[in-house]
Amino acid sequence: MSEKKTDMPAAGQEPLLRVSHLRVSFQTDKALLCAVEDVSFDVRKGETLGIVGESGCGKSISCMSILKLVQGENVRYENGAVLFEGEDTLSMTDKQLQKIRGRKISMIFQEPMTALNPLYTIGDQMGEVLKLHTKLSKKEIWDRCCEMLEKVRIPNSREIMLRYPFNLSGGMRQRVMIAMALLTNPELVIADEPTTALDVTIQAQVLDVMKDLQKEYGCSYIFITHDLGVISEMADRVVVMYGGRVCECAATDTLFEHPYHPYTRGLIASRPYRGMKTDRLPVIPGNVPSLNNKPAGCPFHTRCPDAMDCCREAFPEETAVGEGHTVACWKYAKK
Amino acid sequence: MKHLQREHARRKRDMRREHARETWRLFCKNKAALFGLAILVIFVLVALFADLIVPYENAIAQDASVRLDGPSAAHLFGTDKYGRDVFAQIVHGSRRSLTLGIGTTLLSVVIGGLIGALCGFYGGKLDAIVMRICDIVMCIPALLFALAVVAALGADMINLIIAITIISVPSYIRVIRSVILSIVEQDYIYAARLCGTSNWKIILHHVLPNAMGPIIVQASMNVASMMLTAAGLSFIGMGVQQPTPEWGAMLNEARDSMLDGHLHLLLFPGVAIALSALSLNLVGDGLRDALDPRLKS
Amino acid sequence: MDKLLEVKDLKKYFPIKGGFFGRTVAEVKAVDGVSFSIQRGRVLGLVGESGCGKSTAGRVILGLNPKTGGEILFDGENLAQVSKSRQRELRRRMQMVFQDPFSSLDPRMNVSEIISEGIVAYKLCDTRAEIEDRVNELMEKCGLFPEQAYRYVHQFSGGQRQRICIARALATNPDFIVLDEAVSALDVSIQAQIINLLKDLQESIGLTYLFISHDLNIVQFISDEVAVMYLGEIVEYGTTEQIFSNPRHPYTVALLSAVPAFTREEKANKHRMILEGDLPSPYDMPKGCRFAGRCPYREAVCEEEKPVWTDRGDGHYCMCHRPQL
Numbered sequence: 032m033s034e035k036k037t038d039m040p041a042a043g044q045e046p047l048l049r050v051s052h053l054r055v056s057f058q059t060d061k062a063l064l065c066a067v068e069d070v071s072f073d074v075r076k077g078e079t080l081g082i083v084g085e086s087g088c089g090k091s092i093s094c095m096s097i098l099k100l101v102q103g104e105n106v107r108y109e110n111g112a113v114l115f116e117g118e119d120t121l122s123m124t125d126k127q128l129q130k131i132r133g134r135k136i137s138m139i140f141q142e143p144m145t146a147l148n149p150l151y152t153i154g155d156q157m158g159e160v161l162k163l164h165t166k167l168s169k170k171e172i173w174d175r176c177c178e179m180l181e182k183v184r185i186p187n188s189r190e191i192m193l194r195y196p197f198n199l200s201g202g203m204r205q206r207v208m209i210a211m212a213l214l215t216n217p218e219l220v221i222a223d224e225p226t227t228a229l230d231v232t233i234q235a236q237v238l239d240v241m242k243d244l245q246k247e248y249g250c251s252y253i254f255i256t257h258d259l260g261v262i263s264e265m266a267d268r269v270v271v272m273y274g275g276r277v278c279e280c281a282a283t284d285t286l287f288e289h290p291y292h293p294y295t296r297g298l299i300a301s302r303p304y305r306g307m308k309t310d311r312l313p314v315i316p317g318n319v320p321s322l323n324n325k326p327a328g329c330p331f332h333t334r335c336p337d338a339m340d341c342c343r344e345a346f347p348e349e350t351a352v353g354e355g356h357t358v359a360c361w362k363y364a365k366k
Numbered sequence: 367m368k369h370l371q372r373e374h375a376r377r378k379r380d381m382r383r384e385h386a387r388e389t390w391r392l393f394c395k396n397k398a399a400l401f402g403l404a405i406l407v408i409f410v411l412v413a414l415f416a417d418l419i420v421p422y423e424n425a426i427a428q429d430a431s432v433r434l435d436g437p438s439a440a441h442l443f444g445t446d447k448y449g450r451d452v453f454a455q456i457v458h459g460s461r462r463s464l465t466l467g468i469g470t471t472l473l474s475v476v477i478g479g480l481i482g483a484l485c486g487f488y489g490g491k492l493d494a495i496v497m498r499i500c501d502i503v504m505c506i507p508a509l510l511f512a513l514a515v516v517a518a519l520g521a522d523m524i525n526l527i528i529a530i531t532i533i534s535v536p537s538y539i540r541v542i543r544s545v546i547l548s549i550v551e552q553d554y555i556y557a558a559r560l561c562g563t564s565n566w567k568i569i570l571h572h573v574l575p576n577a578m579g580p581i582i583v584q585a586s587m588n589v590a591s592m593m594l595t596a597a598g599l600s601f602i603g604m605g606v607q608q609p610t611p612e613w614g615a616m617l618n619e620a621r622d623s624m625l626d627g628h629l630h631l632l633l634f635p636g637v638a639i640a641l642s643a644l645s646l647n648l649v650g651d652g653l654r655d656a657l658d659p660r661l662k663s
Numbered sequence: 664m665d666k667l668l669e670v671k672d673l674k675k676y677f678p679i680k681g682g683f684f685g686r687t688v689a690e691v692k693a694v695d696g697v698s699f700s701i702q703r704g705r706v707l708g709l710v711g712e713s714g715c716g717k718s719t720a721g722r723v724i725l726g727l728n729p730k731t732g733g734e735i736l737f738d739g740e741n742l743a744q745v746s747k748s749r750q751r752e753l754r755r756r757m758q759m760v761f762q763d764p765f766s767s768l769d770p771r772m773n774v775s776e777i778i779s780e781g782i783v784a785y786k787l788c789d790t791r792a793e794i795e796d797r798v799n800e801l802m803e804k805c806g807l808f809p810e811q812a813y814r815y816v817h818q819f820s821g822g823q824r825q826r827i828c829i830a831r832a833l834a835t836n837p838d839f840i841v842l843d844e845a846v847s848a849l850d851v852s853i854q855a856q857i858i859n860l861l862k863d864l865q866e867s868i869g870l871t872y873l874f875i876s877h878d879l880n881i882v883q884f885i886s887d888e889v890a891v892m893y894l895g896e897i898v899e900y901g902t903t904e905q906i907f908s909n910p911r912h913p914y915t916v917a918l919l920s921a922v923p924a925f926t927r928e929e930k931a932n933k934h935r936m937i938l939e940g941d942l943p944s945p946y947d948m949p950k951g952c953r954f955a956g957r958c959p960y961r962e963a964v965c966e967e968e969k970p971v972w973t974d975r976g977d978g979h980y981c982m983c984h985r986p987q988l
Contacts, residue, residue, distance in 0.1 A: 085851060086821070086850055200942070231918060232938045233712075234923075235937055235938075239937055258923070259851065260880075261923050263925050263930075264924060264930075287926060301851065301854070302855075303883070304880060305883060305907060311859045312858055313855070314852070315855070316856075318820045318822055318853070319821075319852070334852075377810065377812075382813075552766050552767075553761040554767050556767075561784050561831070561834070561835065562785045563780060563781075563784045572771075572772075658770075
């Protein structure tokens, strides 16, 4: 894990992707529900950024917004910018976005069965991606697809190309999705809970494949998950989200060893580990707030053991507490 | 302790009341459903107080002097080829037409619902046999089958309802069975079994309430076609007997006169059938949504 | 010792129907000869990957699916041999909490109706008021507020729903509860709350759990004994300490090593054993050891002969040809 950091670019370099002050809401007939309040993060070239949080924290919606994939009449991109290679994707037209989607930024979803069309063979679906984005001949496309399938360690790829998604197991399908996502050699791959539906031994295979491919192609990953263990294995840096906001951001090992934000601390502490001495798990009390009754101020204050008066009133500014380590909590705010 | 219990009962009553209010509020939010309900209420009132609106005499009395007249002050909707007042026929026909449409639908829902629920819940041999019978019944042309039933039992209102119910029940059984097959696989059915709840209670308390949505939709869409089947039977003399007014029969009779340009004969019974069917559809949709607790906040 | 539940050679085969007359053309052996027992007041963790038959085993034990073969003894009585009314009484004492707190609660019922269902069906209370008191008591015990009793379940979050499910399971005064992935669908911060609740209840009421899960961290926290299942068979059984510190079966080793490392220390100590390939198709099982196809230590004998279930000392059982492992 630590040797991976050596080829990480210097912090001063322009990031590959910069999301700043993103705010996304949904208009319902009753109210405007804010799913993402104010989210900012960077993804550097060749790194894996982990985004961790519970259901409804806005992690998926923030990342889908990068490609404006959250669409519909009731979606409002209220504020913020998403700079990818210096251009704002939020202000792009659909046509401009098409050129980026699947070519420079691709996605891997949680449920490979629903992301693959059951009526087409694996080969057809993979070929389609290349046909859209490159000028390769049929033969070249075929060879490239086979080569990619072998890279994700699918044996006898030529045969698999002719199969339909339902012929494959869950782990195989997810590896096909990964192969598809990396076909066009994208700069950034957004992986939304890619291993949540898989078994642990299959998850280990898939994570392994993803790491190897990153080494080979040098792409960046945004890895969205609720599983702290997976984040800890995969990510170089981690963003912790709660209630549509970023509460802490740090390098992985720093975050897990010295968490600052009470939410991050609670999350890490509540995870059972081998050789645990206590009889009961330390818990974060209360429930995850739903979109329509989000508390004012810091969304975590209703569950926070260290809540103060100011927490109920306003959301704290981000404060730097260490090298590349920021936290948004009144406890550490500079008075 | 007493006080606590009273407190509890009060809270429960409040919750019930709030629940009913919420259901009504949800229903009212659906403007189309409210519109449908208004029309339906008008139709039902007309059927109930038909005699007060226009005497039954007008609907059957023939008057050769005013044959095939268009709408006028004396005859609001005009007259038919025997000189009978169309308005009076519509008003008095509403009784039979609504009874036929709604009665057969209710009967089919209850019978089809129970058989479908049993088939879906128990499966096995019972299911296989019932499904084959349904296939056979559905293969026979509906009108022909109803004709046979009416011919065997005699042509009157009750037999007509029986005949139409028999032909429509198989499609209900199929729809309800497929809905129920998906419900019985839900974990809450297993949980109810673990709680020691008997099978028939599970069907009544868990399975059928959750199958209500699709059943209501199917039923409200079927009312109109029931009326039309009844009309078809009346047309060939196997349904409601002339001169008893009935919308479907009126529609069929109007077909000869239509070619001569007497469109009003077709228009008014047609609109009456369409409006009543539409209103039931709208009310059905509204009910389905209002009764679904998941949509309440 | 006091065995509350004993399962002997339990089998559950699902027929695959095919052909014009719906004949049985093949069988999926979801549970194929599983035996274990649970002492009163203990927690047995049943781990394995999806499709290994762990959930099916739980459902068959509770009678939600009929068994194909084997015996289930509850509190010393064979469930298949007692009278109908006795069986009903024994079934009352066995309950279950399901994985998905959304599909396991009837959306058309309020909380009070859901929790009281078992009380009413088994006639555990006489009057309406008693039932309501009992519901309130159960709700409080499970961390819910009695004033929520007449709300519908869609108004609750996943964690609260799972609390309702637990309250429902407790309503019939059970001794034994099958927890089928009971915390897997919950958020991380809620998982810990529910696990603590389950532990509290176990100690205060003296419950016995069969804890079915794929999450090894949680299993090792909550279980006293652990059984590892692979393709319908238990391949290893022992105390939590034995299984997690000294795994004998190569599949258990692989399973443990697949758990993502968390701290820097764990990452450093870890040696990964990544299994090749996927689970074999349940239609045609290998004739020898079922794990042979993916096992890094396989030998010729593994593909030919089925390994036997042997004691490796101190009640630590394992089914593998390699004696020293």
